[in-house]
Amino acid sequence: MSRCTINITRFLFSCRSIVMWLLLGLGYVLPASANDNDNDEDPKFEETSIMVTLQGIGSTEVPAVIDEETAYLSITDIFNFLKVRNQLSDSRDTVSGFFITEDATFLIDRKKNRIQFRDKVFNLEPEVLVKTETGLYLRTDYFNKVFDFDCQFNFRSLSINIVSNVELPAAREMRQQLMYQNLSRLKGTVRADTTIGRSKALFKFGMANWSVVSTQRLRNVNDTWFNLTMGGTFAGGEATVSLNYNNYAQQQLLPTHPDSNIVRPFDQRQQYYRLRFVNNDRPWLRQVIAGKIFTPTIASLFAPVVGVQVTNTPTTYRRSYGSYTLSNFTDPGWTVELYINNALVDYTVADAAGFYTFQVPLVYGNSQIKLRFYGPWGEERFLEENINIPFNFLPKGEFEYTASAGVAEDTVNSKLGRVQFNYGATNNITVGAGVEYLSSIRGANTLPFVTTSMRIASNLLFSGEYTYGVRARGILSYRSRSNLQAEMQYTRYKKDQKAIIYNWLEERKVMVAKPFMTKNFSLFSRLTLNQIILPGSYYTTTEWLMSGAIFRVGTSLSTNAIFIKDEDPFVYSNLALTFRIPWNILLTPQTQYEYNTHRFMAVRCEAGKYLFRNGYLNVSYEKNYRNGITNYGIGLRYDFSFSQIGFSIWKNNNLTTLVESAKGSIILDSKSGYTGANSRSSVGSGGVVFVPFLDLNNNERYDKGEPRVDGLQLKQSTGRMIRSLRDTSIAILDMEPYSTYLFELESKGFESISWQIRKPAIKVIIEPNQLRRIDVPISVLGEVSGIVYLQEDSLRKEQGGIKICIYKSDSTLVKCILTESDGYFNYMGLAPGGYVIQPDPAQLKKLKLKTLQPAYDLHIGNKREGDVIDDIEFILEKK
Numbered sequence: 067m068s069r070c071t072i073n074i075t076r077f078l079f080s081c082r083s084i085v086m087w088l089l090l091g092l093g094y095v096l097p098a099s100a101n102d103n104d105n106d107e108d109p110k111f112e113e114t115s116i117m118v119t120l121q122g123i124g125s126t127e128v129p130a131v132i133d134e135e136t137a138y139l140s141i142t143d144i145f146n147f148l149k150v151r152n153q154l155s156d157s158r159d160t161v162s163g164f165f166i167t168e169d170a171t172f173l174i175d176r177k178k179n180r181i182q183f184r185d186k187v188f189n190l191e192p193e194v195l196v197k198t199e200t201g202l203y204l205r206t207d208y209f210n211k212v213f214d215f216d217c218q219f220n221f222r223s224l225s226i227n228i229v230s231n232v233e234l235p236a237a238r239e240m241r242q243q244l245m246y247q248n249l250s251r252l253k254g255t256v257r258a259d260t261t262i263g264r265s266k267a268l269f270k271f272g273m274a275n276w277s278v279v280s281t282q283r284l285r286n287v288n289d290t291w292f293n294l295t296m297g298g299t300f301a302g303g304e305a306t307v308s309l310n311y312n313n314y315a316q317q318q319l320l321p322t323h324p325d326s327n328i329v330r331p332f333d334q335r336q337q338y339y340r341l342r343f344v345n346n347d348r349p350w351l352r353q354v355i356a357g358k359i360f361t362p363t364i365a366s367l368f369a370p371v372v373g374v375q376v377t378n379t380p381t382t383y384r385r386s387y388g389s390y391t392l393s394n395f396t397d398p399g400w401t402v403e404l405y406i407n408n409a410l411v412d413y414t415v416a417d418a419a420g421f422y423t424f425q426v427p428l429v430y431g432n433s434q435i436k437l438r439f440y441g442p443w444g445e446e447r448f449l450e451e452n453i454n455i456p457f458n459f460l461p462k463g464e465f466e467y468t469a470s471a472g473v474a475e476d477t478v479n480s481k482l483g484r485v486q487f488n489y490g491a492t493n494n495i496t497v498g499a500g501v502e503y504l505s506s507i508r509g510a511n512t513l514p515f516v517t518t519s520m521r522i523a524s525n526l527l528f529s530g531e532y533t534y535g536v537r538a539r540g541i542l543s544y545r546s547r548s549n550l551q552a553e554m555q556y557t558r559y560k561k562d563q564k565a566i567i568y569n570w571l572e573e574r575k576v577m578v579a580k581p582f583m584t585k586n587f588s589l590f591s592r593l594t595l596n597q598i599i600l601p602g603s604y605y606t607t608t609e610w611l612m613s614g615a616i617f618r619v620g621t622s623l624s625t626n627a628i629f630i631k632d633e634d635p636f637v638y639s640n641l642a643l644t645f646r647i648p649w650n651i652l653l654t655p656q657t658q659y660e661y662n663t664h665r666f667m668a669v670r671c672e673a674g675k676y677l678f679r680n681g682y683l684n685v686s687y688e689k690n691y692r693n694g695i696t697n698y699g700i701g702l703r704y705d706f707s708f709s710q711i712g713f714s715i716w717k718n719n720n721l722t723t724l725v726e727s728a729k730g731s732i733i734l735d736s737k738s739g740y741t742g743a744n745s746r747s748s749v750g751s752g753g754v755v756f757v758p759f760l761d762l763n764n765n766e767r768y769d770k771g772e773p774r775v776d777g778l779q780l781k782q783s784t785g786r787m788i789r790s791l792r793d794t795s796i797a798i799l800d801m802e803p804y805s806t807y808l809f810e811l812e813s814k815g816f817e818s819i820s821w822q823i824r825k826p827a828i829k830v831i832i833e834p835n836q837l838r839r840i841d842v843p844i845s846v847l848g849e850v851s852g853i854v855y856l857q858e859d860s861l862r863k864e865q866g867g868i869k870i871c872i873y874k875s876d877s878t879l880v881k882c883i884l885t886e887s888d889g890y891f892n893y894m895g896l897a898p899g900g901y902v903i904q905p906d907p908a909q910l911k912k913l914k915l916k917t918l919q920p921a922y923d924l925h926i927g928n929k930r931e932g933d934v935i936d937d938i939e940f941i942l943e944k945k
Contacts (some may be wrong), residue, residue, distance in 0.1 A: 076894035082245070113198055113866050114887040117225040118147060118217075121234050127885070128226075129867050131196055137219045138196050138203035138866075139225065141174060148215075148228075149235035156912055165213055166235060170234045172212075176202060179214035183212050199856075199913060200867035258808055258829035262840060265833060268297040270737075272746040272835035277729035282639075284722040289313055297749035297835035300341060302352075306749060308338035335370055335475045344804055346380045353377050356711040361470040361484055364513055364533050365504045365565040371482055373472015378465075381804045391551055391579060393423035393592065396439055398642070398654070405436040417622045417642065421613050423590060426843060456529040456541045457519050458498070460490035486517075492519040502533075508564050510535050523719050536565045558705050572599035576881070582614075589614035589621075603631045620644030627739055637661040651675045667692055680705040695719060708743030733799070738839035742788065752832035753785060753799040754840055760821070761843035762928060764897050768841040775844050777815030782807075820894060820932025822847050848926030849894035850903060852938025854885045856915075864889025865942060869906035872924075875899070882906060898928040905940055915942045 114132060118139075119125040126147050129140040141161045145152040152163035157945040161174040165183070172183040176195045181188040188211065196203040206217035206226065215230035230237070275295040282288045295308040313331050318449055340357035355375040396402060398420045406410045416422040426435065460466060466488045474480040486500035498517040505511055515533040525547075530540045539557035555575040559566065579592040590613050598607040606629040621643055628636040642656040652674045658667040668691060674684035681704040688697040701714030709730035716723045731748040734741055738755040758778040759768050776794040784796040784807065801807065811826040821844045830838055850872070856865040866887040872880045880901065885891045904921035918941045927933040 088568075109143060113200070114224070115866065116219075118144065118228065119225065120148070120228045120230075120234070120236060123240055127886070129200065129203075129884075131198065132221075132224075133193075135219075135221045137206050137217075139206060139209070139217065139226070140201045141204050142201055144209075147236065149239055152203060154520045158197055161202055166232065174202070174204065181208070181212050188212055199865075203640075208744065231561075245872070257380040258827045259825035260827070261829045262838060265836070265838070266302060267299045267836075268301060270836065271296070272298045272735060272837070273731060273733050273751075275729075275731045275747045275749045277727070279725065279727045282724040286721065295338075295747075295749050299833075299836065302752060303341050303343040306340045306342075306835075308337070310336040310337075321533050338370075344381050345805060346382055348378075350378055351376060352380050359470055360471055360481075361468075363482070363484065363504070364502050364515065364536060365507055366567040367474055367476075367482065367504065369474045369476035369480075371470075371474050373470060373482065375468065375470040377468040380469060382802075391423065391926075392426045392435075393421065393579075395420045396422060398656075401440040403438045403440070405438065417620060417644070419611050421622055421624070423613075456775070457527050457543070458488060458496060458517070458529075459494075459519050459521065460488055460496045462490045462493045464490045466803055469867070474506075476506070477904075478506050480504055488517075488942075493521070502685040504565070510564070513565055518623075533565075535560055536563045549581050551577075551579045570598050571601060573597070574599075587614060587616040589616070605630055618645070634662065638667065649675065665691065678704075705745050708745065710745040733837065735837040736838040739793070739795070740837050740839075741917055742797070746800075748799065750803065751800050752803045752834050753797060753801050753837045754807075754830055754832070756780065756796045756800075756809075756811075756840050756842050758794060758796075758842040758844055760930065761845055762930065763926070764845060766824075766843045768843070768847075775816060775821065777817060778842060779812040779815045781810040781812070797837065799837075801832045803832050806831050813844070816844070818931060820847050820849065822846070822895065845897060846928070846930065846932050847894055848896040848898065848933040848935070849892065850896060850901075850924060851892040851936045852940065854889045854891065854905070854940045854942065857918075857941050862941070868940075868942070869909045870940075871906050872896070873902045873904075874885075875901065878901075894932075896924075898933070899928050900925050903938060903940070910942070914945050916945050917942050 115127045116130045116137065116139075118128045119127055128147060131138045135518050142152055142154045145161075145163070150163065150165055152161050154161050157937075159176045162172065164171045169366055170184055172181065174181050174195070176197055178193075179190045179195065181190065188208070190208070194205045194208055196205075205793065208220050209794070210216040215233055215234065218227045218229060220226070228234075228396050235372070271875045274297070276293065278290065278292045280288075280290045290311075290313050290316045292311040293308065295305070295306065297306050299305060308791055309332070311331055318779055331832065338358050340355060340359070342356075343354040344352065346352050353376065357372065358370050359373050360374045361371065361375060366514060392404075396416050398416055400416045401422070402414055402416060402422045402424075402439065404414075404424050413423065414422050414423055434890040441617075448497065467486065468718045469485045471483045472481075474482055481503070482505075483503040484500065486498060488496055488498040490496050497517045500515055500517075502515065503511060504513075504514040513533050513536055515531060517531045520528040520530075524546045527543045528540065528542075530538075532538045537557055537559045539555070541553065543551070543553045545551045553576070555573070557570075557573040559570050559572070561566075561571065574597040575595065577594045579590070582589045582591065590611075592609075592611045594609045594611075595606070596608075597604060608627045608629075609624060611622075611624045613624075615621065623641050625639045626637070638658060638660045640658050642654065644709065647653050654672045659665075660667045668689065670686065670688040672686040673686055674682060676682050683700075683704065685700050690696075695718060697716060697718050699714055700718035701712065703710065703712040709728055712725075712727040714725045716725070722862070729745070731744045731746065732742075733744070733748055735755075739757070740755050756778060757768070758775050759772045760775050761767075762772055763769065774794045776796070778796060782797065782798055785801040788797045788799065789795075789796070807830055809828045809830065811823050811828065813821060813823045813826075820897050823842065824845050828840060831841065832838070852870075854865045854868045854870070855862045864885075864887075866885050866889060868889075868891075869882050870885065871882040872893060872894075874880060881893055883891050883893050883897065886897045901924040902921050903924055919939070924935055926935070
């Protein structure tokens with residue numbers, strides 16, 4: 067029979083069931099045969115199946131019998147669904163077990179017509195318990211009377227909704243499974259059908275970022291800046307090369323540096339290259355880095371370092387134990403990205419005054435904090451700021467080290483060496499020690515140091531450092547439950563030390579910050595005081611900052627004061643507002659006021675509007691009253707899928723400046739077959755490409771000639787998904803490298819229900835600068851269906867509740883299914899091959915039944931649309 071025939075058959079069975087329920091609803095009772103009356107069974111009840119739903123668990127079909135509008139549920143089936151321990155006797159007269167706890171035993175006895183639960187006995191009314199050929203049924207209202215869960219029966223839809231006042235075992239098991247899954251995700255251990263580990267490529271190009279900014283100053287000098295950053299794999303490690311070109315390079319070293327104005331289109335100090343080997347499963351050596359290395363130094367060192375770094379610090383993001391406020395200023399409207407151990411964890415947009423703030427997660431172990439800045443016109447600051455969070459905690463008994471050695475690219479090629487060790491003495495105290503060597507320091511160029519981090523209380527942290535012959539410093543940080551944060555820092559420098567170029571004697575800093583949230587405004591307020599003690603003088607700065615939104619108006623107000631010994635204080639304020647006016651125009655007025663002279667120092671206003679969703683047009687005007695300079699200009703930026711381009715023109719008194727910019731990234735991965743362009747950077751990230759195909763020969767490998775299929779669905783909580791209409795592949799980009807992700811694939815979007823994914827849970831380790839190709843075999847599964855009849859003399863009727871089992875040719879059990887109330891059974895999930903199908907002998911023995919056809923041999927063919935066998939028929943009779 068065809069699939070159409072089987073659907074018609076099921077429709078006719080459904081119509082028969084509907085007619086039967088109409089007759090039952092009118093009080094019609096089928097006559098009982100003489101054979102029925104001899105069997106101590108309730109003949110007037112007709113078996114069916116109804117849908118039972120438990121919130122949070124799901125739904126299932128459970129055998130039931132109906133008398134008018136009263137439902138009786140199969141005790142064993144409903145208890146099995148609820149995960150309640152139960153046992154049906156061979157005579158089908160009693161059900162015993164325990165409910166939730168082992169001391170809560172129960173016995174449901176049809177012969178004595180009672181239920182014994184714990185120390186209570188419930189004597190039942192007539193026809194509360196119903197016995198049939200397949201089991202024992204209990205009237206739904208007694209589940210609530212005895213076991214305290216209500217079975218709300220809907221006769222019209224033939225469904226039951228379970229409402230329980232206690233946590234049923236099925237609900238508890240589901241809650242525990244979710245808890246275990248969340249715990250596994252936190253620990254980085256997830257269960258999967260397939261795990262795809264690291265590849266061992268010797269050389270592979272993966273991704274490239276590019277950006278160009280060209281500036282033309284009419285009747286003046288023109289310059290062009292170009293960057294190309296390439297990422298790939300070399301010798302099995304992560305390789306990154308960044309080339310920077312500027313035909314009018316102005317070096318920003320020190321103001322008195324002799325090379326500060328030398329033109330070097332390819333300045334070696336602006337080029338970046340690094341090769342990194344990572345193995346987070348090796349506790350004694352997890353990272354080896356060669357090339358341009360990032361290492362914090364105590365001594366003043368402003369040049370990049372070329373060398374080698376080894377550490378056992380993992381690259382993956384680790385468990386957080388708190389947060390630390392990080393805030394600063396950049397240009398207004400710039401996007402700031404926060405990276406921890408090269409993983410993007412947060413981003414924000416600077417306000418109208420350029421202020422930005424982050425709540426940096428404090429994680430166990432040594433963490434490298436970086437910030438990257440993106441301007442609204444395509445500008446991108448590739449010089450990443452390395453920020454050292456002063457608090458470094460390790461779990462008790464854990465040890466970490468970092469060792470670096472290299473040569474600084476300064477005028478004297480300074481030799482640098484640094485080794486640091488950290489150890490978790492307790493869960494609240496971490497101690498560290500190390501030594502730093504810099505050859506360019508005059509005098510004592512070896513700097514031994516010790517560090518400590520202490521959690522004095524859950525919201526009070528202390529960090530201290532002492533460097534022999536250089537400085538001693540301490541930081542005390544407090545955060546209240548209302549997010550009030552206070553921090554005090556103190557540093558004392560040894561007089562005439564040579565490691566740090568400043569001649570400071572002391573440095574003091576106090577900061578108090580507090581966010582305020584109400585219905586009409588959200589505000590971040592911060593008060594800071596910095597004081598530097600110099601020989602014979604001092605320098606003090608204070609700042610009071612308020613930044614947030616007041617009645618939907620972005621507001622930033624900062625007041626700064628500078629105090630220098632024997633000089634008048636210099637006090638000024640900056641006010642910036644951002645709000646929308648008609649036509650969705652974003653208006654940003656700014657002003658700077660000097661209190662000493664009681665006059666405005668500068669005013670600025672910018673109006674911007676988004677065009678066509680991806681475009682942004684702005685016009686600005688600025689007047690500086692101190693130097694008499696007036697600036698005004700217009701700019702346009704547009705984000706294409708493959709690139710971001712910008713154009714602006716500025717007029718500054720008698721000087722006109724044109725600026726054109728463009729940036730983007732390219733992904734070329736031959737193995738995954740993915741080629742694409744992006745408007746944002748891609749180097750350093752990773753991704754996957756899922757390629758679904760029809761596995762016609764069922765070998766779970768992609769073979770030539772096997773077609774691609776469309777409609778694959780998957781669950782993913784990170785990255786950026788791109789579907790290809792050309793080859794049906796799915797790419798997920800911008801994922802954290804070296805991390806493990808679990809993907810759950812779904813087949814509900816395929817054109818045929820016979821196309822199924824046999825291993826839907828896939829765990830993948832993401833590799834940097836690469837897209838992992840994952841072939842997804844779509845199995846073409848066969849379907850088998852049929853009917854079970856019970857033969858009684860000359861009367862044959864459909865029999866529900868019979869277990870039908872399917873075995874492979876080698877007697878391996880594939881699946882057991884129950885027939886529905888109309889005797890129909892169906893199973894779809896058979897791969898091509900040979901099978902045997904038969905009723906369950908153990909059940910037939912209990913029911914004292916036998917089958918006239920012991921078993922059928924099945925052969926599922928290899929067809930694109932799936933094979934269907936729907937003429938299976940079993941006839942049962944009593945022994």
